[in-house]
Amino acid sequence: MNFNFSEEQNMLKDSVARFVQDEYDFETRRKNAAEAQGFNKAHWQTFAELGWLSIPFAEEHGGFGGGATDVMAVMEELGKGLVVEPFVATVLLFGGLLKKSSSAIQEANIPNIIDGSLQGAFAYLERQSRYELNDVKTSAVREGDEYVLNGEKTVVFNGVAADKCVVSARTSGEQNDEAGISLLLVDTSAEGVSRTNYRLMDGQVVANISFDNVRVAADQLVGDEGAGFALMQSVVSDVTIALCSEALGIMQKLNATTIEYTKTRKQFGVAISSFQALQHRMVDTFMACEQTKSLLYRAVCSAESDSEGREKDLLALKVMVGRNGKLVGDEAIQLHGGMGMTDELDVGHYVKRLMMINTTFGDADYSQQKFNALVR
């Protein structure tokens, strides 16, 4: 039994940490987020050169062949740097789905993800669907060698920059059926695709994407027709672990920043870190962070070994990331006092990213309900 990273994983983690330290200070991050597409294209190319974009892909497609532990190592460091580049949207979500597609689709697209030339997105959310992946009104009707796609997807991560997106659409069944959902790989420049762009509080630029009689070749089907739900679920599970790793990185960074601040900030003639009331609060956030780390390790280990407790571990983790993330974030602002309220300081920006991670793929309450149903 060991909780250590391999030498290769340590090198990967170090390379992300070094990049964040040398090239990604908070001012840089702010500028990158302000770009029209919400990130810096030159930095994306750097990611490609450093090999990070290849991590989850098979070696036959030029990938690194990494698993959940490798992704965790990278995401934790990206979290500490509050990196806005769409690693999750393009590599883990879009790329993760493509990994389950035909070899023709993989060969045509994965090398382009790896070399940084292809941006992708996963368009699954609809106005009414909240956290239910199976609530799909968007329809795809087969006509000869094509599907005709109609409907609207909302809050598509990286939807502005995406050259292609994987769209969940109903090919049969009722609105909330798990069966009958198919996944289609769609070119965002295709006729009938239109986008409305907007920003989220964590710096992401997202889009609502409408599909008006968009014709998609039948061979662009990802997975089998009607079997998209299980496929989405599996990828969303993997990505949830990645997001939780990012959250852990953020929580660690917030705690470290807060401890440092209380040691330097003086009131009543002393450093405020000397007050027991504040010390105990910082111990609480430290424990919250350590407990989250433990559940993350638990979920990563059960994902790597595909153990039967996998789903339960993941739900527990998502609940804890939501709750403990809120504790750590709120305390960081409170202990920074008035400074914590400023846009100038990075603290609030880390907190807003934690809040969006909580919401993504189901918040703490939602995940807890699923946990309750699972153990009942």
Next chain:
Amino acid sequence: MDLSFSAEDLAFRDEVKGFLTEAWTPELAKLFRNLDTYKEGQIAWQNRLNEKGWIAPGWPEEHGGVQWSATQHFIYESERSAVGAPNVVPFGLKMVAPVIYGFGTEEQKQRFLPRILNSEDWWCQGYSEPGAGSDLAALQTKAEIDGDDYIVNGAKVWTTYAQLADWIFCLVRTDSSGKRQDGITFLLIDMKTPGITVNPIHSIDNQHTLNEVLFDNVRVPQANRIGEQDKGWTYAKSLLAHERTSIAGVPESKRKLRELRELLEGEVSGGQSLADDVLFQNRLSNVEIELMALEYTELRVLASTESGQGPGVESSLLKIKGTEIQQSLQQLYMDAAGYYCGVLPGDLSEDDIGHGFADSARRSYMYGRAATIYGGSNEVQKNITAKYVLGL
């Protein structure tokens, strides 16, 4: 990262399961339910473990211990708690023994360790005093040299099972001139020595486990001193870190949670099982999720111990979270029992009253308040963590 069990680990698990199935009998379990037969049951159980060679994991093999890997510890504790078999009494086996084999003389090792292994000596812990609780270094019980002996005067308090104990390990003051921590000595004292009085303290759980132990000119041979005079604090500190790790009680809490889920099925309110009550479900999962995390926090500590780093100050975290979880579970048992949580059964049997779990729920709840107080209160643990982990 690799938490998978090796073939050896799986074989060990089968061996543990096999042993527990055979050794943890209903007759034995019955002895544990009542304080009058508790000690008999505990000794019988420990003797069973001793025969198997599993009484003292972590002790050096030369003294009769067994060296388990962190994974084996985890497997044993998981399986033990799954069947509800009790822990060993920690005072001798887990608390004083490591101090004796770590810092004691050869003669002390020969004299005390075999009797601890064989459960011939029952130990209790003499740390807290009326004026020294979480601030242990404030202790005043005095030991003065008189020839080959010390003469001990003072009072210890909250001494668990002193009424059953043959020996007590004590921290006593031998010097008041310097830093408070510097004048403390670690003594082993025979409870039959003239001048010792044990007074019961009846606690809010209506039980008698706690005591006050008074020392009135008690003569203790210098040969019963551990290590050097005035250095007892160092020896005791190494033991406290261990105490904090073991009182996390993860395996026990796992079993209690599982049993609670089972009994909630049978508790009906408004025609609906409490197991279907959304509020109950949320409270249960709040505890379970913290517990799932703590189980891995403990594994992380075990793994770092195994790699030679020892259970450090992070053990405070295990103590705080572990005891919070225990108390949350105790509260849930009480709430599940409804009115029956208040019934003092007297001579009534569980069948007379129904709700067989209510009496033990109440006792666990009331006694369970102690968990956040003993071993250094949770607030003191937070002070320790703030200072030594966070550097505040």
